[in-house]
Amino acid sequence: MVVTTNAIVLSKIRYRDNDLIVKCYTKQFGVLSFLLRGVLKSKKGLTKTAYFQLLSQLQLVIDYNPNRSLHTIKESRINHLYSSLHSNILKSSIVMFLSEVLTNTLKEEEQNETLFSYLETTLLWLDSNSECSNFHLLFVLNLTKYLGFYPERIHLEHDYFNLQDGKFESNLQGIYAISGENIILLKQFLGIKFDELSNIKISSKQRQSFLNVLLLYYELHMGDFKKLKSLQVLNQVFS
Incomplete structure (x- = not known):
């Protein structure tokens, strides 16, 4: 056919x-x-x-x-x-990282036009915007909407987030709970638009720490999620 x-x-x-x-x-x-x-x-x-x-x-x-x-x-x-996605070193390192994330997570031979539209529009956004240091964080977080484990956005006032259950909690429970800087960043990224990314100011160390949290979140919710070879390159470029 x-x-x-x-x-x-x-x-x-x-x-x-x-x-x-x-x-x-x-x-x-x-x-x-x-x-x-x-x-x-x-x-x-x-x-x-x-x-x-x-x-x-x-x-x-x-x-x-x-x-x-x-x-x-x-x-x-x-x-x-694309005008810059493959020629700009920062963006090309993001492309390498995201392609590995998507290869790792997208397995199904079935139509999902909503997910396809998300990929299409966000990549065009990345190509046309110069400030991209936090793009991959929001991209990876938002991708969980389409994979079925986006964090519950209730009880945002709580001080802990349980990565295993995907929800905010008032008390520290289990070994996969985050708090401190990482939960502050999670709350900042939840629900924002890509055009608002420039409002989030974080250091390279904070960026790496939060990305590690997101990747652990993937590992906990996708049993076959592999370690990413491109992560080290990405961290070096944005350090």
């Missing part, structure tokens, strides 16, 4: 000598993997691979077969040409 769908590139790996396997989050089918045969063999093919940079937004004409694990791309074109 030949279908046209918008897609966001999550990852790519070399396969054999001249092929690539590209994983995308598609608007119509969720996560799909594609085999690009021979694209590393010729100049024309190498030009085509430039389309498949991490988190690129594409329109694909695909040969879709629900019984296959690898699908074929018949045509591809860029939907949104």
Whole structure:
């Protein structure tokens, strides 16, 4: 079945000598993997691979077969040409980190247009805004809405947040409760818009600590969430 769908590139790996396997989050089918045969063999093919940079937004004409694990791309074109996402070192480190987060968390081959729209619009925001040091924190926190474990926004007056239960509590319970600076930051980030990120002033040490809390939150709610290889690079760039 030949279908046209918008897609966001999550990852790519070399396969054999001249092929690539590209994983995308598609608007119509969720996560799909594609085999690009021979694209590393010729100049024309190498030009085509430039389309498949991490988190690129594409329109694909695909040969879709629900019984296959690898699908074929018949045509591809860029939907949104980024101006800075892959050339700015700060943004490119965020892109590498977020692509790994998304590869780790998005598994389903099913349509979710609301999630696709979230990814599409937030990446365009990142591309067009210069202040991005806290972008990945809000992106990762908001992503939990679509994954099913966004923090409960009741009892915000409480001094503790239970990462395991995803709710605020008045007393320290269990080993996965946060307080202090991290809970202050969590309350600041809950419910804000990306345009308000510049109002949050934090140090690189605070940023790293809060990000570690968010990643632990993912680990507790997603049993197969892996340690991120790109985290060290991200922390170095923003230190």
